[in-house]
Amino acid sequence: MANGTVKWYSNEKRYGFIVQEEGPDMFFHKNGLAADVHSVSDGEAVEYEVREGRNGPEAYEVKPASE
Secondary structure: OEEEEEEEEEOOOOEEEEEEOOOOOEEEEHHHEOOOOOOOOOOOEEEEEEEEEOOEEEEEEEEEOOO
C-alpha cells in the first residue's frame, strides 16, 4: 500500500486528489474508497493501492492510514 495525504475531496463532485510521498498528486474517485469508508477529509493521512484508470494512474481502496 502507498501512503499520502488527502489534498482535497468533494462529496458533491465524487472525486479528489492525494498528495503522494513521492510523485505527482494521485486522483481518486468516490468508488475508489474502501468498502467501509464513506468519505475522507482534507488533510487526512490515507493508505491506498494504485491501478491504471481511464486517464492514467488512480488510487483505489483508499482508507485512513493505520496508526
